[in-house]
Amino acid sequence: MPSADELIGRHAVESLLSAVEIAAPDADLGSLRAAPRRIAPLSLRERADLLRDALLADLPGDYATLARTVRTARDNAADFTGWLIWPVTSAIATRAVQEDTTAAFDDAMALLAELTGRLTSEFAIRTLLRHDLERALDVISDWTGSADAHVRRLASEGTRPYLPWAVRVPGIQARPGATVPILDALHRDESDYVRRSVANHLNDLSRDHPDLVVGTARRWLDDSDAAAGRLVRHGLRTLVKRGHPTALDLLGFAPARVEVDGPRLDHTTIPLGGSVHFSASIRNTGDTEARLTIDYIVHHRKANGGQTGKTFKLTTRTLAPGERIQVTREHSFRPITTRRYYPGTHAISLQINGIESARADFVLAGTGTP
Structure with missing residues (x-):
């Protein structure tokens, strides 16, 4: 992932300053000129x-x-x-909310749509959604019919419940289904760029409202094409990792009779920064074909000595009666900024069509990472 410096660094500030000097030559741009000296220690959102x-x-x-x-x-x-x-878009939205007039609000929505193709207005639109959810959703509903794919994507992406890097919109989170009409209008969009946003939005909704999401996905599949099937699979990915039975069934992963030998670990002590390598054998013991979604769960040790699991995708396979497959994976414990590793006992298990296998324990040696 690019660093904050690569996205909003000195070059971006200089380009912004140059653009504003052209547009407002008489303005005293002291705050913008001082920004490069203040930006270095800040996160990406803090820089914006x-x-x-x-x-x-x-x-x-x-x-x-x-x-x-x-x-x-x-x-x-x-x-x-x-x-x-x-x-820039955040300034537009903030000034419109401060003025608190219908004219300012409506023009700010229009201006965000005009600018979204130059990067995205998905972060700024949250300010307007928080200020007047109903009015914003009315405008966004019209965007689903825009000729511009960037604007159609903004309709879906800007209203996501858990949009990364963005502030939350309490009104959306408090009203299950408020954004489903937007997704209904876009789930068969001709643009893969738009459909990916719809899938990610659906996946966001699944965190709090799994039944709503499964019901929505079922409606879409009733008149589905190949693109809708791919979108639904991506939109249900978190529910699949959680082993949600209805989501699994909707995707064709019915309960299956399987025999699992493993996971087997190459080593039971792993140094911090090293990798755990595991393998397993899976056999279909039923008398019918079995379609399997196979994940693995890393049970990380917590500071209090307990464990918490994180699920990772492994493979999807279809096994004939009696057929056996071998699966292998190497999972790294290289230090990363988004997780602190604690030394001690961890574990690996498989999850097949939502059912977890036995755990294989191993010890992570070394010290934690900040």
Whole structure:
């Protein structure tokens, strides 16, 4: 994943400053000019917020004045694109909410749609959704029929319950199904770019409302094509990892009679930074063909000595009666920023069509990582 410096670093700030100087030559851009000295220790979202606030400080006035400046920059600055769009769209949304008029709100929605193809307006639109959910959803519903795939994707991506890097929208999380009409309108979109967003949105919903998601997926599959099938499989991926029986059944993974030998570990003590290698044998002991989704679970040791499992995809296979397969995988314990590893007993298990196998224990040696 690119670093914050690669996305919103000095170059992005310089490009933003240049664009604003073109659009507002008389403005005192002291806050923007100071931004490069302040940005280094900040996370990506903090950098976007810093530049948003700098824009709002350097371009005072009403919403309409800011919107004119942004449109002038869009039309005249060659580098007005990429990750600098995030703080620009956030400034637009913030100023519109501060003004709190229908005209400002509606124009801000329109301007975000105009800019979304230059990066994405998915982060900024959350401010408007939080301010007036019903009005925003009415506009977004119209976007599902846009000729621009970027705008159609914004309709789905910007309303995701758990959009990465974005603030939450309590109104969406409190109203199960509020965004389903948007997904209904887009799940057969001609653009794979849009359909991937719909699948990720559906997967977000599954975290809190699995039955709603399974019911929605079932409706889509009733008149499905190959693309809808792929979308549903991707949208149900978290429920499959959780072993949700109805989701598994919907995807054709019925309960199966299988014999599992393993997982077997090459080593039972793994150094921090090393890898655990495991294998297993799986045989269909039933008298009919078995379609299997095979995952593995790493049971990580917690600080209190307990364990917590994380599920990883392994393979999908169809076995004839009596057929046996071998599966293998190497799982790394290389230090990463998103997980702290604690020394002590960990475990590996398989999960086949939602049913977990016996665990194989191993010891992770060494010290934890921050």
